[in-house]
Amino acid sequence: MKKRPLIAVVGPCAAGKSTLVRALRACGYNAREVAQDHSYVPYMWQRITRPDLLIYLDVSAETALQRRPSTAGPEWWEIQAHRLHHARQHADLYVHTEHLTPQQVLEMVLEFLRDIAGLDCQRYNSS
Helix, strand or coil: CCCCCEEEECCCCCCCCEEEEEEEHHHCCEECCCCCHHHHCCHHHHHHHHCCCCEECCCCCCHHHHHHCCCHHHHHHHHHHHHHHHHHHHHCCEEEEECCCCHHHHHHHHHHHHHHHCCCHHHHHCC
């Protein structure tokens, strides 16, 4: 069996990273959430995770606060955007999750993995 490529998922808080990673793992993909939004090192996602593919999920501050209420102010959102800038520039796939259900995000990512990256869910079912 061909080695399963590592798929890293980055993005701001409440963009859907954990949900997507769980769904990709359930489908047999080697996926990992990267807490780049909490790191001052802009290329941490590259150095620590060393992914084969990088998926960037994005969401507005307003929607993120609806999904996960927080006392953090607008300055926190700007800090996250700054910390994520490098990853966003290097992402293989960018998905704005604002008006999408978790299932729609998963379908978009699976389509990308199949059609663009040549990775089919069935090919990576077993460890």
